[in-house]
Amino acid sequence: xxxxxxxxxxxxxxxxxxxxxxxxxxxxxxxxxxxxxxxxxxxxxxxxxxxxxxxxxxxxxxxxxxxxxxxxxxxxxxxxxxxxxxxxxxxxxxxxxxxxxxxxxxxxxxxxxxxxxxxxxxxxxxxxxxxxxxxxxxxxxxxxxxxxxxxxxxxxxxxxxxxxxxxxxxxxxxxxxxxxxxxxxxxxxxxxxxxxxxxxxxxxxxxxxxxxxxxxxxxxxxxxxxxxxxxxxxxxxxxxxxxxxxxxxxxxxxxxxxxxxxxxxxxxxxxxxxxxxxxxxxxxxxxxxxxxxxxxxxxxxxxxxxxxxxxxxxxxxxxxxxxxxxxxxxxxxxxxxxxxxxxxx
Amino acid sequence: xxxxxxxxxxxxxxxxxxxxxxxxxxxxxxxxxxxxxxxxxxxxxxxxxxxxxxxxxxxxxxxxxxxxxxxxxxxxxxxxxxxxxxxxxxxxxxxxxxxxxxxxxxxxxxxxxxxxxxxxxxxxxxxxxxxxxxxxxxxxxxxxxxxxxxxxxxxxxxxxxxxxxxxxxxxxxxxxxxxxxxxxxxxxxxxxxxxxxxxxxxxxxxxxxxxxxxxxxxxxxxxxxxxxxxxxxxxxxxxxxxxxxxxxxxxxxxxxxxxxxxxxxxxxxxxxxxxxxxxxxxxxxxxxxxxxxxxxxxxxxxxxxxxxxxxxxxxxxxxxxxxxxxxxxxxxxxxxxxxxxxxxx
Numbered sequence: 001x002x003x004x005x006x007x008x009x010x011x012x013x014x015x016x017x018x019x020x021x022x023x024x025x026x027x028x029x030x031x032x033x034x035x036x037x038x039x040x041x042x043x044x045x046x047x048x049x050x051x052x053x054x055x056x057x058x059x060x061x062x063x064x065x066x067x068x069x070x071x072x073x074x075x076x077x078x079x080x081x082x083x084x085x086x087x088x089x090x091x092x093x094x095x096x097x098x099x100x101x102x103x104x105x106x107x108x109x110x111x112x113x114x115x116x117x118x119x120x121x122x123x124x125x126x127x128x129x130x131x132x133x134x135x136x137x138x139x140x141x142x143x144x145x146x147x148x149x150x151x152x153x154x155x156x157x158x159x160x161x162x163x164x165x166x167x168x169x170x171x172x173x174x175x176x177x178x179x180x181x182x183x184x185x186x187x188x189x190x191x192x193x194x195x196x197x198x199x200x201x202x203x204x205x206x207x208x209x210x211x212x213x214x215x216x217x218x219x220x221x222x223x224x225x226x227x228x229x230x231x232x233x234x235x236x237x238x239x240x241x242x243x244x245x246x247x248x249x250x251x252x253x254x255x256x257x258x259x260x261x262x263x264x265x266x267x268x269x270x271x272x273x274x275x276x277x278x279x280x281x282x283x284x285x286x287x288x289x290x291x292x293x294x295x296x297x298x299x300x301x302x303x304x305x306x307x308x309x310x311x312x313x314x315x316x317x318x319x320x321x322x323x324x325x326x327x328x329x330x331x332x333x334x335x336x337x338x339x340x341x342x343x344x345x
Numbered sequence: 346x347x348x349x350x351x352x353x354x355x356x357x358x359x360x361x362x363x364x365x366x367x368x369x370x371x372x373x374x375x376x377x378x379x380x381x382x383x384x385x386x387x388x389x390x391x392x393x394x395x396x397x398x399x400x401x402x403x404x405x406x407x408x409x410x411x412x413x414x415x416x417x418x419x420x421x422x423x424x425x426x427x428x429x430x431x432x433x434x435x436x437x438x439x440x441x442x443x444x445x446x447x448x449x450x451x452x453x454x455x456x457x458x459x460x461x462x463x464x465x466x467x468x469x470x471x472x473x474x475x476x477x478x479x480x481x482x483x484x485x486x487x488x489x490x491x492x493x494x495x496x497x498x499x500x501x502x503x504x505x506x507x508x509x510x511x512x513x514x515x516x517x518x519x520x521x522x523x524x525x526x527x528x529x530x531x532x533x534x535x536x537x538x539x540x541x542x543x544x545x546x547x548x549x550x551x552x553x554x555x556x557x558x559x560x561x562x563x564x565x566x567x568x569x570x571x572x573x574x575x576x577x578x579x580x581x582x583x584x585x586x587x588x589x590x591x592x593x594x595x596x597x598x599x600x601x602x603x604x605x606x607x608x609x610x611x612x613x614x615x616x617x618x619x620x621x622x623x624x625x626x627x628x629x630x631x632x633x634x635x636x637x638x639x640x641x642x643x644x645x646x647x648x649x650x651x652x653x654x655x656x657x658x659x660x661x662x663x664x665x666x667x668x669x670x671x672x673x674x675x676x677x678x679x680x681x682x683x684x685x686x687x688x689x690x
Binding site: 049263 | 361390396506547548560561594602603607608629630631638642657
């Protein structure tokens with residue numbers, strides 16, 4: 001811990017991938033083996049574009065040693081929670097995905113073993129095979145020491161509210177580890193209208209895709225079935241806390257009017273789950289107002305720091321967040337202790 | 346103005362329709378003349394469902410006399426800005442739409458003439474015929490005294506960032522009246538994934554549809570071309586102010602990387618237009634945190650009150666908002682003076 005600072009900085013949504021994954025992606029793109037225009041649009045650009053931004057991202061996703069540690073040191077990041085970058089294995093054919101999740105988790109475990117005081121990791125899993133995913137989560141947590149699970153929103157257009165995926169929730173709850181629901185590109189139906197104006201990515205579409213996914217999980221009753229399950233969402237909660245009042249009001253109105261077969265009354269209001277089953281990070285948003293908003297309306301014990309490296313590496317953002325007008329205890333919770341508790345660091 | 350209160354309450358997103366519009370909708374639904382699953386899903390339910398909520402909405406959309414005035418009195422609403430309920434004429438065949446916009450504006454003008462101290466109105470227009478829409482806006486503003494324009498997001502899947510619609514912006518800017526962009530159901534591509542879990546409407550989908558529309562308008566350079574144009578958005582800005590930092594950051598990253606043909610550098614940052622070309626209401630959100638958030642990050646002169654009658658009629662919500670912890674001048678701006686200035690009341 002640096003002088004004059006009484007908290008560690010733990011960054012909780014930091015992306016990596018084994019170099020082999022870029023090879024798998026390149027092949028999927030070249031052979032157009034996937035019916036996912038979001039993946040083809042985004043990774044088709046990121047994998048080959050020569051711009052400074054995309055080159056930086058490619059070079060640093062695959063590095064978990066000298067370059068990354070140097071960047072963490074330069075920005076004053078003490079520890080990072082690493083997770084396989086989106087969409088991870090969720091775009092691969094089932095058998096490839098199951099095998100690659102194991103490979104990626106072993107690869108990450110090796111990296112953590114080389115830098116045990118700097119990294120912890122989240123386990124990748126292949127929802128394409130829910131039973132195998134649950135098994136891999138158990139292996140990665142109990143044998144490799146992973147502290148949670150990373151899921152990049154939809155899996156080939158399917159969402160975790162579908163009960164066939166619930167073995168994943170069951171495993172996470174039983175192992176007492178959180179699931180981080182990271183954005184994926186919007187599904188094939190929602191992507192075109194957003195992408196035609198450049199809005200499919202981090203500027204807007206990621207948040208739509210992921211916010212919708214979280215609401216699907218809530219209204220499906222996942223937290224009634226798995227009341228101890230904890231889910232983490234980034235990007236200041238994909239904006240959901242901002243309209244918590246409206247979500248509650250309209251959920252009640254819809255269940256009372258009986259309009260939707262898929263929307264039945266829950267044991268509690270949606271906002272109750274948002275306050276007791278969700279955790280939030282500020283990934284990509286180095287701006288105090290929404291961070292303080294979530295601390296106020298959700299709770300200071302559920303708002304955590306994330307940088308979103310290597311997609312958004314700006315040491316100046318760390319200084320901005322250090323300077324937030326916020327009680328010292330809340331700032332320490334934000335930068336350090338909430339992550340320590342949730343990820344058992 | 347009631348005793349003990351030093352501000353009028355002006356509600357700015359209050360819906361009506363001539364009874365004839367429900368007849369047009371019923372026919373569109375019966376004959377399945379429209380390729381818009383959102384319209385068919387929502388209005389197919391609202392037009393015939395016998396539940397308390399839908400019956401109340403139908404009965405009170407078409408009333409602009411005794412019942413509405415009594416409700417305004419009961420809730421302490423001094424004045425209302427009335428606008429044709431969504432999707433208005435935007436779902437009708439072109440010729441029907443052009444004719445019905447004129448009819449609806451005349452109908453509204455009559456209602457205002459009966460209650461001139463309680464109502465002002467926004468003009469409906471048919472984007473299906475942009476030249477006719479511009480002409481009708483001019484007629485409605487200069488002859489009927491309308492104070493702005495209502496547009497219910499997409500028109501049969503098309504968005505106002507398409508330059509063919511820009512005569513509408515040109516007319517509004519020339520007449521110095523704002524355009525209220527109200528939600529529509531999500532377009533036919535985005536609707537199914539949301540609707541299958543009941544998320545297409547006010548709980549989430551409306552905001553996705555409308556937030557995307559506003560971002561399309563911003564990134565298309567509409568405010569560079571029409572710098573004096575003012576647009577109003579409800580539902581606490583469809584959550585856009587919450588991620589203003591990320592919108593700016595990612596807009597800059599995308600324009601620098603040159604990824605999108607449709608996303609070119611603008612004269613200013615997206616947040617500059619959000620602060621100088623957009624106004625915001627709290628329709629449907631009787632909750633202080635996001636209202637104060639917008640006052641803080643956008644400005645107290647751009648945050649206005651709305652009830653969303655008859656979709657959300659709860660007099661207790663007015664009391665909640667009266668009780669907000671907020672400087673008296675800001676509360677008066679919120680309830681009264683911002684609307685008076687913008688709508689020239």
